[in-house]
Amino acid sequence: MVTARRYLRLYLVFFRNCIVREMEFRGNFFANAFTTGAWLLYYIFFIEIVYSQTNAVAGWTKGQALVLAGSFSLTWGLMNALFTPNLSMLPDYIQKGTFDLTLTKPVDSQFLASARTINLAEFSRALLSVFVIAYGVSVSGISVTAVSLAIYVVLLACSLCILLGIDSLIMTLSFWLVRIRNLDAAFWSVSMMARYPVDIFGGTVLKNILTFFIPMAFIATVPARGIAQTMQVWMLPLALAFAVGLMIASRWLWLFAVRNYSSAGG
Amino acid sequence: MPAILAEDLTKVYVSHQREPGMLGAVKSLFVRRNKEVLAADRINVSVDGGELVGFLGPNGAGKTTTLKMLSGILHPTSGRAEVLGYRPWERRPEFQKQFSLVMGQKNQLWWDLPAEESFLLLKELYEIPQSDYQKRVREMTKMLEIDHLLSTQVRKLSLGERMKCELVAALLHRPRVVFLDEPTIGLDVVSQKRIREFIALTNRQEGATFILTSHYMDDVRALCERVVIIDHGRVIFDDALSRLVTQFTHTKQLRLTFSVPVEDSEISCFGKLTQREALSAAVEIPRELAPKVAAEMLARLPVVDIEITDPDVEDVIRDIFQRKETAPTVAQEEAV
Amino acid sequence: MVTQTVALAPARPPRWRKWWAVFNLHLQDSFAYRAQGIVWILTDTVPTITLPLMWLAAFGNRQVLNGFTRTELVAYYLCMSVCANLAQAHPWEIAHDIKDGKLSIYLTRPFSYYWFNFASNVSWRLVRSLMFVPFFGLALLVLRSHLAWEDFHIGWTFWVSLALAHVLSYQISWCLGQSAFFLVEVGGLFEFYYMIGGFLAGQMAPLQMLPKVISQIAHMLPFSYVLWFPVNIFLGRVPQASVAVGLAYQLCWIAVTAMLGQILWRVGLKRYTAVGL
Numbered sequence A: 001m002v003t004a005r006r007y008l009r010l011y012l013v014f015f016r017n018c019i020v021r022e023m024e025f026r027g028n029f030f031a032n033a034f035t036t037g038a039w040l041l042y043y044i045f046f047i048e049i050v051y052s053q054t055n056a057v058a059g060w061t062k063g064q065a066l067v068l069a070g071s072f073s074l075t076w077g078l079m080n081a082l083f084t085p086n087l088s089m090l091p092d093y094i095q096k097g098t099f100d101l102t103l104t105k106p107v108d109s110q111f112l113a114s115a116r117t118i119n120l121a122e123f124s125r126a127l128l129s130v131f132v133i134a135y136g137v138s139v140s141g142i143s144v145t146a147v148s149l150a151i152y153v154v155l156l157a158c159s160l161c162i163l164l165g166i167d168s169l170i171m172t173l174s175f176w177l178v179r180i181r182n183l184d185a186a187f188w189s190v191s192m193m194a195r196y197p198v199d200i201f202g203g204t205v206l207k208n209i210l211t212f213f214i215p216m217a218f219i220a221t222v223p224a225r226g227i228a229q230t231m232q233v234w235m236l237p238l239a240l241a242f243a244v245g246l247m248i249a250s251r252w253l254w255l256f257a258v259r260n261y262s263s264a265g266g
Numbered sequence B: 001m002p003a004i005l006a007e008d009l010t011k012v013y014v015s016h017q018r019e020p021g022m023l024g025a026v027k028s029l030f031v032r033r034n035k036e037v038l039a040a041d042r043i044n045v046s047v048d049g050g051e052l053v054g055f056l057g058p059n060g061a062g063k064t065t066t067l068k069m070l071s072g073i074l075h076p077t078s079g080r081a082e083v084l085g086y087r088p089w090e091r092r093p094e095f096q097k098q099f100s101l102v103m104g105q106k107n108q109l110w111w112d113l114p115a116e117e118s119f120l121l122l123k124e125l126y127e128i129p130q131s132d133y134q135k136r137v138r139e140m141t142k143m144l145e146i147d148h149l150l151s152t153q154v155r156k157l158s159l160g161e162r163m164k165c166e167l168v169a170a171l172l173h174r175p176r177v178v179f180l181d182e183p184t185i186g187l188d189v190v191s192q193k194r195i196r197e198f199i200a201l202t203n204r205q206e207g208a209t210f211i212l213t214s215h216y217m218d219d220v221r222a223l224c225e226r227v228v229i230i231d232h233g234r235v236i237f238d239d240a241l242s243r244l245v246t247q248f249t250h251t252k253q254l255r256l257t258f259s260v261p262v263e264d265s266e267i268s269c270f271g272k273l274t275q276r277e278a279l280s281a282a283v284e285i286p287r288e289l290a291p292k293v294a295a296e297m298l299a300r301l302p303v304v305d306i307e308i309t310d311p312d313v314e315d316v317i318r319d320i321f322q323r324k325e326t327a328p329t330v331a332q333e334e335a336v
Numbered sequence C: 001m002v003t004q005t006v007a008l009a010p011a012r013p014p015r016w017r018k019w020w021a022v023f024n025l026h027l028q029d030s031f032a033y034r035a036q037g038i039v040w041i042l043t044d045t046v047p048t049i050t051l052p053l054m055w056l057a058a059f060g061n062r063q064v065l066n067g068f069t070r071t072e073l074v075a076y077y078l079c080m081s082v083c084a085n086l087a088q089a090h091p092w093e094i095a096h097d098i099k100d101g102k103l104s105i106y107l108t109r110p111f112s113y114y115w116f117n118f119a120s121n122v123s124w125r126l127v128r129s130l131m132f133v134p135f136f137g138l139a140l141l142v143l144r145s146h147l148a149w150e151d152f153h154i155g156w157t158f159w160v161s162l163a164l165a166h167v168l169s170y171q172i173s174w175c176l177g178q179s180a181f182f183l184v185e186v187g188g189l190f191e192f193y194y195m196i197g198g199f200l201a202g203q204m205a206p207l208q209m210l211p212k213v214i215s216q217i218a219h220m221l222p223f224s225y226v227l228w229f230p231v232n233i234f235l236g237r238v239p240q241a242s243v244a245v246g247l248a249y250q251l252c253w254i255a256v257t258a259m260l261g262q263i264l265w266r267v268g269l270k271r272y273t274a275v276g277l
Helices: A002-024 A026-053 A062-082 A090-096 A099-103 A109-115 A122-140 A146-175 A181-195 A205-213 A221-228 A235-259 B021-030 B063-071 B115-125 B130-143 B159-171 B189-206 B217-223 B243-248 B264-268 B287-300 B313-321 C015-032 C034-059 C070-087 C092-100 C103-107 C113-142 C156-181 C187-200 C212-220 C228-234 C240-275
Strands: B004-017 B031-047 B052-056 B078-083 B099-103 B177-181 B209-213 B226-231 B234-240 B251-258 B272-276 B280-286 B303-309 B329-335
Touching: A002 A026, A002 A109, A002 B115, A026 A062, A026 A122, A026 C034, A026 C187, A062 A122, A062 A146, A062 A181, A062 A221, A090 A099, A090 A146, A099 A109, A099 B063, A099 B099, A109 A235, A146 A181, A146 A221, A146 A235, A181 C034, A221 A235, B004 B063, B031 B063, B031 B226, B031 B234, B052 B063, B052 B189, B052 B217, B063 B078, B063 B099, B063 B177, B063 B209, B099 B159, B115 B130, B115 B159, B130 B159, B130 B189, B159 B189, B189 B209, B189 B217, B209 B217, B217 B313, B226 B313, B234 B243, B243 B313, B251 B287, B264 B272, B264 B280, B280 B287, B287 B303, C015 C113, C034 C070, C034 C113, C070 C113, C070 C156, C070 C228, C092 C103, C092 C113, C092 C156, C103 C113, C113 C156, C156 C187, C156 C228, C156 C240, C228 C240
Parallel strands: B052 B209, B052 B226, B099 B177, B177 B209
Antiparallel strands: B004 B031, B004 B078, B031 B329, B226 B234, B251 B280, B251 B303, B272 B280
8 A cells, every 4th residue: 555655656746747847848748739639530530431421330330430439549548648658768768778777766667667757748639539439429329327337447448458568568578679669660550450440350360360369459449349338248358358468468578577687888 | 794795796798799781680590699798707896884985997897787786787697796785686675775876877867857856756766754855955955056956957957067966866865875887977177076075075974885986087086095996897906096006016217317417328227218318317117126226326326316206096097997998708609 | 861972973974873873872771771660661551451441341232332332442542552652752851951950961062952852752752662562462462352453544644643743742841841941840730731631632531532622622732633633543533634634733733832842942041041050
């Protein structure tokens, strides 16, 4: 409990520092907040265009598709706000040896390495996403119950854990590999597929890959199904399994990496 | 029990080498050239609480590697180390709260924020009580004359000011052991002096143990009574700074002034002639022979003045540093 | 990046040699450095696959959707991706050169910076298109059940329009990149350009699918002539008479942007040298 409170306090200081810094570069902050929001609207507009020609896409109504788009963008926005700015810097820190100082601090090194900076502008995307989800729910006429909402929140948390887990695993590899950015770029490109209903990939191999191998279906498709109450029941434990499994794996790899760390430049 | 103890501390780096280009990349999948670098070779050092010891050595000699092992950043390949009774690479928070590492070329302050914000963050990291924190910041910033700079963004500070802030940041939690890796690198003379005074004072007042590496002889002369010289990963000297000269030089200089001109040959029979003017000369002779030779010269030559001197510490150390600068390497072909 | 200087050959050698040297230099640079980012092409490939899949799923039982058959729609996006690789230029390099002050070095050389950058763009477009081939293969693989050769036009009109599109896109980038002369922060503007420019060029959806007002606006702006026009020639959707009109529009826009680019260059350079940016 004491530790939890301490880490929370620390996190608040990180947060405060990031606010102070963002306000230094206010113009930049608003420009970023604007463009991240605009890209969401850009995709929403695509959905509007597609549904202006049809009523259903692979069984998804417009409202459901909007919920899906909003869910994806919410997870994506939170990921970019809270974790990506840190994880993407990790290779640099390791190569330049700044990571050395992180290791000498009396705080968990993974916490420090993945939570230190927060990209506040990305919250605009997350916030806008909530509106999109609400709009989608009202368009589709889904009646949200306490249970379905709870399931939805759990599934969203899982989706964030899955993204974080995979990206963390990839970036931790930079302890050994120099050109890790390519792998990271590949992952982010593939994860862009998660913003579409996994059903558009048909009954093909691709759909199964995206569900069971690179679990992109759990990023948005499954949560959206969760709130629309069209989810197969076994998806929930599977999502939890993926989330917990990836969290444990990334933690394990981190500890292993740090134990075998040899810092840069002798 | 000493504050810092290293026994046979050894670190071997293994780096994979590959030839440039696509072909090299493909080749390296099958055959790897492993290069082993012995960065620290059975380092034995023991430092008592409250000591201020200088680690000297040329670049790549193994100073930083040793400091990193003692900081817990690196696991040694073999050997033992204890700092404040802890094994550093276990990275226990109790240990980490009692020590600090300052690297002159890496900063831990947030670049875009005022230094004070970073201090506040460190206060949380190290769980420093509020009252203690305030007192500490006030004292240290006053001593370093940076109390008016605390609300300026770090990126707008000069290098010297930034380094002073780094020092404050590193000492906020009253560490009992401090490692300073090149703390004055690239600074102007005035800042160097101020930082030196600050380190000396902290060492004296708080009894904290310091290990310092520096390329500046002035730092070493002003701060360290004891120096450890590391070269090729080995400790080649560990004693008082004043003993350095006797250990590493085997000669003394005799400076002679004559009343009347003297032939070269008359002088060079005593030792190596290093300097020569009409009425003066300098001769290099083995240390142990100095008194005897001097007496003989006085007797045989028209000497009006004679002076026996040691080479300068700085020259001695430069000599040591200028020997070969690379660590011995073993290259081996290894199929994977 | 490029560090070699362009050799200044003595006594008026043929012009093409200078050109070839610059082009060759950029070609090597593209292969050596920029090609390392080959994975980023995957980012472009994902929409090439997912956007048509989304439409295909929207067909339901219909055979034609707003005048597009399944095959045509897939062909639209595939052709769009090829054209984007060959034609679409980016303003970042110019902006960076201005911001980093690297422009100063180029200004001292006996070779116009405009053409220097043009050569850079051409060579990078070629290398990038080459690198796109495996990713294009991947897209073909995923979309294979909807591939068929219909009445597609890949004659000289397509190639001419694509070449003009390439020049036009470069001109737009040339103008946009020069905004770095005047603005402190250009990232927001470029992002906006990528979004709106891509959208109005038909990269997100065929302009025919958009609300009428928007597609009319798109036809009036230069962006649609960068991608949408050549792609529609390919699809055989532009009547013979309109092809000439479209090409004329492309030439017109090239002339307009060239003029704008000239003005920006004059004013910007004055600022650049005066302030010593």
